[in-house]
Amino acid sequence: MSALGHTVLYLGPKSGTCLDRANALRRIGCLVEHIDLRELLPSTVWVDRWTWRVGGHWFEPLLQRALPAQLQQRRFDLCHVDGGEWVTPAVIRLLRRFAGRVINYNIDDPTGPRDGARFAAYRKAVPHYDLVAVVREENRPELEALGARRVRRVYRSADEVSHAPRTLTTVEHLTWRSEVLFLGSWFPERGPFLRELIGWGVPLTIRGPNWHKAPEWAELKAHWAGGSIGGDDYARAIQCARVNLGLLSLQNRDQHTTRSLEIPSLGGLLCAQRTAEHQALYAEGEEALYWGDAEECAAACQQALNDENRRARIARAGHDRFLRNDHRNEVVMRSLMHEAEACA
Template structure:
């Protein structure tokens, strides 16, 4: 039975994004839901975001803040929600949240990203965070910063996956040509990730495929660029994992990440997860039972070589990892349901 309340969701309604996956999960919990795309205020880089807007976004200052406020309040007045869920509200200022609360609306902030990452914790966000009724975080390393900024009612939720997208895929001959590989990584190019991929590519003569963004930068070597195949979105993401023997779970070290959504998406698709060794990874997936791990570029090469040569062991581990996530507690519908239960909204 759905909760007899109305929720307005403010976030990036981007096809294939985790934000859209969370909205879809929330829409199945509430009697009525309404998505408002935050890109109306802060467009994607390739669809109208100017350098001026990018600077405003990073600093949390300028006209873009009032534009965000006007869009949110306009849509709230149209929809009249009981709850406003703000997914990544780094341009939603303190005054906007205060006005929403005056309307007797419960205001929730959620982000799957660490606020320690560059640009994620700007002036606007730091001043606003204390006004939210609830703050949902997914990164354990962020707790002190939330407390420092006087956040109230902090709820921890794990990263997740979408069972409608992240599933084992049957690949056609055409799919196999596009997506089969020895090793795959899907994600944005970052310094540490680039070093890891380049080292692996130099040391082993294997088929490496990279999907994501930033891997065609002019400063990247031609050898690495030859591995890059553009973005892999929605079911193509699942196909890229299903088509690879080993799927890398590389972390964002700038944000001090210990686990990411791909940590769950890879096993969800039935992929073999070879991830960076971390406390949170080890808490979810037992080493050499549910996933494999590495802590250095050298160990990465060793593990890739070993598991390419030991298919039977690789298959047992990947099947175990798939079973862990398929228990349901890490799907977006399950995670969102648990968050809502913690909010005591039933009354």
């Protein structure tokens, strides 16, 4: 499928990596109509809480009424569903009135244990998509067991624009400078790990939401520099950190995360948990630093901070390897367009 001129109905949040992927489709020549399904549902927080606890299929009647009103008589070559926690089989049947093919891309773990009932509707809808794309090898057999017609496993990707290195001023360097940065949300296993790093003397900065929930908050609070950041500030924080930590979500069966691509894309030094996928992405000690526990992580950070030439050399090599690997949004979106064309 040549992307140029193809019309795509894109369903997903108008923020974060989802917005990046929609914009990547635009950059490769697609005409994109982007609708956030959450905006078609009541604004109350109880919609999200109900989705996580019981399932998004409860909101099917609302979407069946709202989508035709939004789309009217328009016709699209492809419908790309990003995530899909509210998209049921009936909603997919509705979408086929407007699009020739309906595919799904999900960077979460929709068949895993972490997210409760959030993806209950997704799991029921899997057999009705022409193509489902996921970022974990474990998802492939699980989706096939659910009746998926065609499953594509991809690595996550960084964005050619959002995660391109910025030219920074001296003031920006001073504002965003940190020695060792963890940029991400609180999860229960992360608090003890970061507390242990602090105990080993790592000069740590934490940015991200919900850290006040950590039982270790009393020890972490002095290292917390604020909540969620995005856009240019996200890029500045990574570029101005001498070392960037890559932590995984154990319940989410991660072997790499979006940070694994975004940090090297921005020219930052990645210091991440040692996994088979991380080792496939970057050579250990040459293009990234890896560790197996907090003590080894602390030692890797200290060695990098004590040898600026080595630190900068590994960061540059990691950036160059990222470019060669080509795990970028435009590449992934183009490949999914081609695979969707091959679907019978």
